[in-house]
Amino acid sequence: MDTRSRAARRLRRAWKVAQIVLLYTALVSVALVTTGPFLWLLSTSLKTVGNVYAFPPQIIPRPVSLDNMIGVWRLLELQKYLLNTIHITAVGLFLTLVVSALAAYPLARMEFPGRNLIFLALVSTLVLPNPAGMIINFLTLQKLRLINTLPAVYLPSIGNAFGIFLLRQTYLSIPAEMEDAARVDGAGELAIWWRVVLPLAKPGIATLAIMNFMGHWNNFLWPLIVLQDPDKYPIATALQYLEGMFQDNFRFVAAGTMFSMVPVLVVFFSMQRYFVSGLAGALKG
Amino acid sequence: MRGRLKLAAVLAAMCLVFALMAGGGEAARETRLEFWTISLQPMFNDYINGIIKDYEKANPGVKIVWKDLPIGVITTKLTAAIAGGIAPDVVNLNTGMAVSLAERRSLVNIGKEFPQYKDVYFEGLWNSARFEDGIYAFPWYVVTHVMMYNKAIFEKAGLDPASPPITWEEITECAKQIKAKTGLYGFMPHVNFVADLIELGVPLTSEDKTRATFNTPDAVAKLQWYQDLMKNDIIPRETLQAGYAGALDRYQAGQLGMIVTGPQFISRIKTNAPDVYKNTMIAPYPLSKGKVVGAPLMNLVVPKASKNWSEAAKFAAHVTGDEAQLAFCKLVTILPSTKKAAEDPFFTQTDGTIESIARKIAASQLKHAVESDLTLRHSLDLLDALTVQVEAAFYGEKTPKEALDQAVAEWNKILQRKD
Amino acid sequence: MALGAASATSGSASRVTLARPPRKRRLSHTQVRRWVTAYAFLLPALVLMAVFTFYPIIMGMVIMFYDYTVFEPMEFVGFANFSRAFADQDFHKSVLHSVEYIVVVPVLQILSILVAVLVNRSLPGITFFRTAYYIPVVTSTVAVAISWKWLYNSNGILNYALTSLGLIERPLYWLTSKELALPSVMMVTMWKGIGWYMVIYLAGLQSVPKELEEAAAIDGASRWRVIRHVTIPLLKPYVLFATFMSVMGALQVFDEVFVMTGGGPLKSTLTMAVYQYYKAFGAFDFGYAAAIGMLMALMILVFNIPVFRMLAKGGLKYY
Incomplete structure (x- = not known):
């Protein structure tokens, strides 16, 4: 009896260990697939000797060197581009969040004429094409005298249907009782939105922030069109200088790409915690 | 209902406001010329800024503003700038882009407005950006082809690295031997059948450009050659699709015996594949019957929308002039498009490095250089029609003769089109 | 991810049909x-x-009836751009490839759900794994192109691995053969998409009440019941939402194709969006490009009809 229960316990423990091993094996193998190309770029950026195209490929760099990182930083003077990128991303992201959070509120909570029309218009932006959009927006910004300014880079993408829909969805999942209570107390809609709704919508906002961040950060074509002065370029645009007939250092390309990617990963890593815990918290509350 | 109307009114008003806000031009006190180049920054900052400084000194009242752009976006940015009425004055484009803009009547006809420059450049290159009866660009720097080969692979295959193949027949034999002895591919051509036809001296169309004429025995033989190479697995099956980049990747990996390429790629091999660089040697690119070689060319164009197009052309002529081009060629393995610059002893001497050998070999073929892009009306459609047939012959679905006859028939239809 | 950042993403279109007057x-x-x-x-x-959005779209709907090249004056041509599309072999090819691209949708959604289930637990290091899975999403298109082209190179690591394992005898030409190029690009789309849809499904899974989950974890028999009666119904609107976006993304696919194959080899990966881009910025044929775009929009609506139907039937409560 005693031995049998011990055996059973041992079996259960072994099963549990096996489960965890299996789980981690699965987690690691998926991670290898998703990060493989990134790891190769990282490894290439840390190599200084040998053939980039070696067959069979060399995975672990030997010796590890930061020369490419330093070299590409100095060649392109990346610090100024990094500052531009941070500016564009920070302001662009902030405005996207504010504008979407405002617009989503009446769509989630109020009945008003024109609502369906607005919905239709928002959805249509996801589907309808605008092949000449780049040219037309360029002309508009020119008329607004915004060409060659950083706002020209982020303004066109601030109002977007996705952000509004995502936050509307979040608002809908928040019980309306608290708002009604605040309304009874005589609070205005703006105050309710700011004090009651927004704090509860944090997970949705975090999700939108994560998803929107990289759009601003990695955008390279549009800045090139609207900025005339290369000193205003974001880093993704500046890295284009590494590709060309006379630019032949593949390791620099890899190193430069690392500079553009790592900040995004750091942001996701830190926001991700908040996003998940915030989401769980909101759902409990 | 009323809200809906209100919204519509607001939207309409906003559209109207933006439609009415007219963009103002800038008043120019001095002649300000905007100069766009492709991917020269930051490597050639000193060189370009030097040219600009000299030019501004020699031409008081002219101010040059230089902007460098990546190749992938230059036409997009140019389109936006022209639409916005802030067109640049001098723009670096490759021939294909230049001709497609010329087709849209958006470039200054250099041949008509500035015929005095004609004799400065090699004839074949001056005629590159030809569309109908106009010449729409100043030829700038150019690269002709050389053949690079991997000495180590030659030795492994029992070939003598000191006597590389110099005719297409010899290249074919070498490629066969390398494949048989080492298992590696010996050769991977970059297939551009229009260039092949031009190099063979096969006329693409009749004089009046109403009929295609390229189904000649020479053309059939060339296509047959490709078909045999494919059938016998002498060249990789991906040859037709992988193009330039694919062949270069394979060569850099040390997996290819010979490659035809521009000499400027040597420095790329040196940086990325030092082991292969050490084993690389250069041989001339074999001339075919037509005694011409296709050469990718960079041009400077002047958009019609330029406010100072006459001044702009003068500056473009300066940048593409003898002196400036010679200085440029000393910085990187490219060749000049002007006759006088090419006569400089710099292009006939070598210092023993493969870069200088490549430069010498490539420069010796400059007089044969022509642009190999199609510059006929509907060139994209013509190219498609030919490519489909060449592909069919490559994979043995048709005999070369059938394929070319079919391509000629398709071309005749397109050439007759009036739109 | 240039200007169209928002296009990869969307809310639920379904609300249009469902919002009450x-x-x-x-x-x-x-x-x-x-x-x-x-x-x-x-x-x-x-x-x-x-x-910045409606005005260009409205302009697009105007210029599709014009011959518009930016450089020359506009010329009204009526429906000529549309009749041209119906006769244009390359456009037909691009439609076919875009429709074929929808194959990505079911595979991607199933994989994403599995991955979301995998990371929906508190384990040491789970944050790290979630980040790792999200890496493809935040990787810039340029970096994706560089690394995947190397992976797919005939001398690249994928061929190396497969030949070493003895699975293939000679290298496969992933991006340079007509047969494999489109599936190879689809793989990249899936690789990029998993992290994105994982986040969406994770949000869905997190809305399963914790108590039920805990109960299910203790009692094996009730686990299935929880999945069946709680998890699946809760996930359903997320699945429909993700499917809608995924179908749209597949029909509009541009970035991966453009940077990896540019529509080649021999047009075997030419999709509608890529063709539209070439017509606009290669041939300066903005009128025709706008017409192609409109046909693309119509196709997105047609292909999403089943999704809309299911939304109307099942997901109604949530949307």
């Missing part, structure tokens, strides 16, 4: 004030979108 039309002072408030909240978004 206001029931009573009696005007009162408070009602009007509420309307004004509503529009005040919407104002910044509407103004920005009017200028």
